[in-house]
Structure formats: structure tokens, C-alpha cells
Amino acid sequence: MNALTFKDFATDQEVRWCPGCGDYAILKSVHKALAEGGSVPEKTVFVSGIGCSSRLPYYVNTYGFHTIHGRAPAFATGVKLANPELEVWVVTGDGDGLSIGGNHLLHTLRRNIDLNILLFNNEIYGLTKGQYSPTSRPGTHSPTSPAGSVEAPLAPGQFAIGAGATFFARCVDIDQKTMPSLFNEAKNHKGSSFVEILQNCIVYNKDVFDDVAAKKTAADTQIHVRHGEPLLYGADNDKGLRLNTKSLSLETVTLGVDGVTLDDIQIHDETNPTLALLLANLHLPTAMGVILRTERAAFDDSYWSIRTHERRQKVKQLLRTGNMLDRRPK
């Protein structure tokens, strides 16, 4: 059998996102990731909730289930427990996954069931026409917050790590070079993998991530973390992150300035949830790549380790357990 290409993972359905939406690039990266990662179409299931992002399963030529608002992780849990052989992806957004469905996402990450969760974070409700979301920044003007939102936003990375996630990664929708491989990192992780994708809603929250994502400045506003390597970034790769042991925070430094040397730069350890939390909450530079990857038993494995698919007890015998009274002729 010839290897499948990204085109084999596209469907014949017309893609119905707004022209210029960041979702297009993510979809293409999904197609590429599936082809490059050797996913088997019939053994792969995409499960989504409700919202712009959640239309994605219709555009991926695998099994797919477009469910109800916020509940995709629960449906996906049922799919994965029923058939642990399947590769199961969850596609959700900041409203679907962190507002109406926050509870399910929390418990999915806590259980560490083997799902690959892609959260498209555009910091706005797109499909209902632009209301502020739980990740919207304070001051966001929207139809339901005309004076600017006064709510404190939720940080997806902090939420995931707090819930006990074993894998957290982040990328930007326009970063098509690294997205497919990042998705495959998520797929290859046994347990719940949570990927936050900063996604540009060009209609209701246009360029909200420009401070982080704009191509011109990206080298200085993003830090791409790699396990075991010093946390360096910048156009000249001369900026870095140093751990301030007194304030327990990461501070930005420049090599050669104020006596800073490479030895001062924190080495990325993706197995350290404390460091991961500092990196996840860092803004400008904003951390990209695999921020956290730890090992813990996946729920679908533990679940089936104490159960069997085999029908060892037959009903005929079960009917005769308990307190019996035999009135058959002796």
C-alpha cells in the first residue's frame, strides 16, 4: 500500500469558514500531520463540540463526530474506552472547551485518557457573532461587553497543568512549518495531550495575537522551547530566560549583558510541571512548542487493566445467584 498523502485526508465537503480564517491553516496542518504520522483513516476519529473550530471533523477523511456544545471530551472518552485501539482527536475552542465544557476538559486531563486535544484559542465567540470568551483579555469590546470586558481571563496552559495534564504544547495558526510535527508529538504522547493553538479570528478579534504572532517580530516575541536545551530566543538567539530563585519567576536576559553567560540560562525540562507552569504563563516572549510532557498511566490503559472484554459469566448462571427457592419437582 502506498503511503497516504495529506490530500487523502481531505473530504469532498466544502469548507465553510470565513475567508482568511486561521482555521484553514490549522486544517491543512491536521491533514499533513495525519499523513506524516501514518494515521490510518478508518482507525482515526475526530470528535468536536460546537463552534467554528468544531466543524473541522467534516473536513477530515476519517471517522468523525460533531457533537454538542462543550461535551466533545466526554463523547471522545466514550469512544476511546469502547475501543482503545482508535486514535482519537478532540477539536474544540476557547468557548467550547473552557466555558461551557470546562468541566469535561478538566476531568479528561485529570484522568489522562489517551486523547489528542486541539484547542483553537481565538479569545472570542466566533460562531455566535463576537461575544467575549473566557480567554478574552480585560477590556475586550464585544456586543456583550460594549464598555470592555471586566472579567479575568483563563490561561489555558495554567488550567491544563492545574488539572494534571501530562502534555501541554502551544503554537500559532500561521506557523505551518512546525504545526504538523507538533500535532504528531501530541499524538505520540500516551495520555491526554493538550495543544493550544493561538488562532486569528479575522472577523471578530482580528490580529488579537499580533503582539505575539506577527511575523516581523515573532523571533523576539516567541520562544520555541526544546527539551534539554537552554531557553534562548531572539533574532540573534542571544536572548534567554533565567530563573530568578528569589522571586521564583523567569526573567528575560541578554547574553553578554550584565555578565550574563550561557550558564545562566535555564535549561528546558519538559518533565518539570513547575517550570512548565512558569513557561505557560510567560507573555512576550510567549512559549511555543512542547512545554510539558510527563508520564503517567493513561486512563484507557488503567481502565482496561482491571476489566475484560471477554464474557466470562453467562446469564444462565447469573440468574441463579442470590437467594434461591427451588420448587421444581424433586
Add this chain to the structure above:
Amino acid sequence: MIRFAGDSGDGIQLQGQQFTVASAMSGHDLSTLPDFPAEIRAPAGTRYGVSAFQIQFGGDRITTPGDAPDVLIAFNPAALVVNLGNLKADSLILVDANAFTPQRLKRADLLSNPLDDGTLDSYQVVPIEISNLTVEAVKPLGLGTKDAGRCKNFWALGLILWMFDQPREPTQDWIKQKFAGNTQIRDANLVALDAGHAYGENTEVAQILHQQHTPEAPLESVEYRTITGAENLALGLVAAGELADTELMFCSYPITPASSLLHHLVGLEEAGVATFQAEDEIAAVCAAIGASYAGKLGVTSSSGPGVALKMEALGLAVATELPLVLVNSQRAGPSTGMPTKTEQSDLYQAVYGRNGDTPLPVVAARSPADCFDTAIEAVRIALRHMTPVILLTDGYIANASELWPIPDFEAYPAINTHKPTEQTQQPVFERQADTLARLWAAPGDARFIHRVGGIEKDVDSGNISYDAANHQVMTNVRSQKVDSVANFIEPQRIDQGVSGGVAVVAWGSTYGTLYKAVKDALAEGEQVAHIHLRHINPLPSNLGELLAGFETIIVPELNTGQLATLLRDKLNVRVEQFNKVTGQPLNVEEVRAFISKFAPTTKTIKQQEQVPAGAGGRLI
């Protein structure tokens, strides 16, 4: 008929269950009513903390736990006073005389002691120092006073077993197994049981209490077992899985009184069911639907408030045409209502309770014994038509025990599914002409890769469609699919009685009471028949014709008239309602009086009887 009553921490339910087993082992037919508060250990001695267990047993066919107990065993003043209203005059009351202290009388809001203020003049009262006698009996075993006192339920059980000439062996076996890890407690309970029994045999109490022997019931020559509704539902679901050669995935979230079903299924995990305790009601139904999409049969369970949370997901199961069974163990509502008290008030919710035109089949169990076949029927419909099905039961059925003739399981027909075989060559959404079921193609099969969802889909391809004509067609398909269920079910029959006069039409847990009421009415020469429905939606196709043969249709229900509305809606018939919502099952006498009001008799002069006031009966 006996009623045990005490504090919710007194082991009342345990006494009742043990007496039930002993009675069954003696060959009696029986029916029980556990009646307990929602609080686990309610403040001791209070009226609202009283837990009770009622059992009717005997040498005849028993279908109800009975209206009014012949014997009340009350462990404290509160247990005595809250149960007095149900007693017949001349009933026997056994009380723990040690519990009638000024302090405990006060806890029960009593200003004087009912044992000597004349309250009990019309009853035969036997005060026994149960607490002291228990402590004394177990003293040689060296337990602390508190632990020793806790054995009093077994002491009293021993006495009651003596009174009704029932065997102690099943209880002794149970104690040995339950307390295998604590020999001191085990022995104390065994000693208490024997001491209570010996007290009846040897002491002067025998002058007042007489040992009564109950003859064996005329049972058929088969094997029986005692079973509760929750146990039998669990067995029925597992049996259906075996008949369908399909693994079940039972996803649930704890709620009273539905949790016992989850507990029983956890114990049956080697019989083809995997259980999952989800984070909430919504996740439970969603995981079950996910499992159904993946090729297992998803089953979920809850009670009214939880079912309300699951309704959006049920709509998705209808839209995606996936099989699913939802068991609703109904309880008194609205909102949290009375979690441990029974009611039949979720029929509207089951039949009508979703957004959109979203029909689905609804079946209802009538008794603990009936749960087995009803569970199989629910699964059969879900798999035959590729649809979610709601199975209605209630708190009374879930907890009540009865003697169940074990069915010949080998005679049950297999349940066919729409899983594709190697030969299958058809589009996923091509529907069978008779059932309107689509193919149950699951991930893993390269031939049937497809996407489903809640957005309206094209009737043929299953792809998203906003086409106006297609929505009409799909709405018709969903409706016709549920209607088609009626073509596969047995015609409705008359459970007992004769046509012409009054038809008592009902559903669910009122079965036992109505059986007895109609039987009594027939014996009095009244023209009455009992028609008990298993299929609520769709109704059996011959029901309209069957009911046309009666002058009057009576619909007794533990709600304000939900089946009555459905019958008017679907069959355009005139019905007389009899409704009661007290959290308790119907009484035979109150229904009996209501029947007599309408039923013609074969006697020339029909006696006019009044419906008892305050019994919840009302004419609409």
C-alpha cells in the same frame, strides 16, 4: 404484613431485607416497601429521620407491600408516631421500651408518653426492653455499650422470625459472611439474633405474642429467587447484551434512587458490561453515546433531575440515529424534590422533553420481576431501530423485593443488530424499510468511513444539509421510525378481568396495587379489567380498539395525570383520573373505592361508595 421502623442508622433496611429472605426461603410470596429518608444518618430520634421497611408476605399471591401493617416494630417514639396513621385498629405494636425516655420523647416532639397517655388504646401494645435485653445478651462477648446496643436490630429480627416461624439460617449465613473480618461483632450479632428468638420461645411474652405459621404460597414448580428492581434491571441489561452478542458500556453518575443500578452492574463486569462513573450526568450520557458510535451499546442511567441534564445529548442520539438506553429511576419532583420517595411524574419528560421534533421510544417496567424483560425489550428496540430508548422505572421498583420465577433464558430470541457483516454493501444511511434503521458502522471498518453530527443531515448521504425539503423528509423519517416500533410489539392484552365496564389503564409501579384492587373488585362481581402498559411510546397499535370496548377508562397514576394526557392526545379517549403524589405507592383500598364508583356490577342494585377523602383520590 409487618413494618419495621427506627432511626435511619438503626439497620432497619437490613432487618427488612433479612426478613424478606427468610420469608422467601419459607416458600411465601412477598412484596416489600423500603421507605427511608434522604439523609444517611439523620439526627437520631427525630420524626424526619425515621426509616421504615414494610413487607407483606403470605401463602397467597402477593403483589403489593400492603396498605396497613398488622404488626409495627418501632425502635423509638418517633418511629411509633409517624407510622400510627397507617395502622389498622387492633394492630400489634412492638416497641423498644428503653427508647421511651423523656429526652427521646422530646426529640420526637411528644409532650407525653404515648405508651401510657391513651394514644395506643385501640392497639395491642407490647413494650419490650429490646435495648437492655440486647446489651445483656451480648455482654459475655465484651463489646462496648455502643457496639452492643447496635446489635438490637438482630435481636428484634430474631424475635420476629420466631413470631412468624421463619428460619434464622439465611440471616446467620449473611452475618457470618458480612462480618467475617470482625469475629467479635459477628458473634455478637449471632448471639443477639438467637437471644431475640429465644425470648419469644421462652418468656412470658408468649402469653401475648403467639407464634403464627404462614402456609406456603401456591407457587409454580419452578425455581425462584428474591430480587429487587435494580438488581433485575442490571441482569436484564446484561442478558440483552448477551442476546445481541454486543458489549455494553454503562456510563452513569451517582444519584438517588438510580445509583443501585450502577452498583449492581459494577458487579457484573465479567458478563459483558463495562461501567464508567463519569464526572457528571451530561458526561455520562455523552460517553455512552460515544461508546455507541464506537460499536458498543451505550447505556446510561439517572433519575429525573439528571435526566433533564441529559436531554440535549439524547437529541443528538436521535439525530445521529445511534442506539442507546437511558434508564430513569423516577423520584418525587420537581427539582430535587424527595429523592428517596417514589413518583411517576417523568412521563412527559420522557415522551415530550426535548427541543425540536425529537421522538423516541419509551417503555416502562411494572415491578421488580418485570425489570428483566423490560430491559431486554428496551435494548431490542434500540438495536432494531437504531434509536435511543428511555426505560422508566422508579424508586419503589428499584428498591422493592419480590419473588421472581427464574425465566427460561434459552427460550429468548436473539437480538439482531445492524452491524455490517463482511458481505454488507450499502451506504451507511440507507435505511431498512420496516425499521428505518441505518447501518451501525463503527470506526475500524475502512468500508464505512463517515461523519455524523447534530446538524441536520442529508437523508441519503448523511452529509450536512440545510435543504428545506430534506429537513421535512428527515423529520418524517424520525417520526415514522418511532411509529414503526408499534409494528413489532405484542398487541396490548387485558391483564385480568372482563371488557364492557371499567378499564383500569396504567403503567409502571402501580401494577401490584392495581392487580390486587381489580382482583378484589372482580371477586365482588364488578365489571372491571386491568390493562397495564409496558409500551408508552409508541402505544400498542390495538390499544384504541381495545379501549373502545369499555364504558369507562380509569387511569390511576402517581402524578397529576400524565398517562391520562397521553391517552387523550394519542387516542382521543375520555378518561377518569385517579392521582396521588405523596411519595408513597397507591393503596389497594383507595383504588378499589374509585373503581367501585364507576364499575357496573352483576348485582341488580349497585352500591354507591364514596371515595375516601384525603386519600389523594380526585375526580377530574
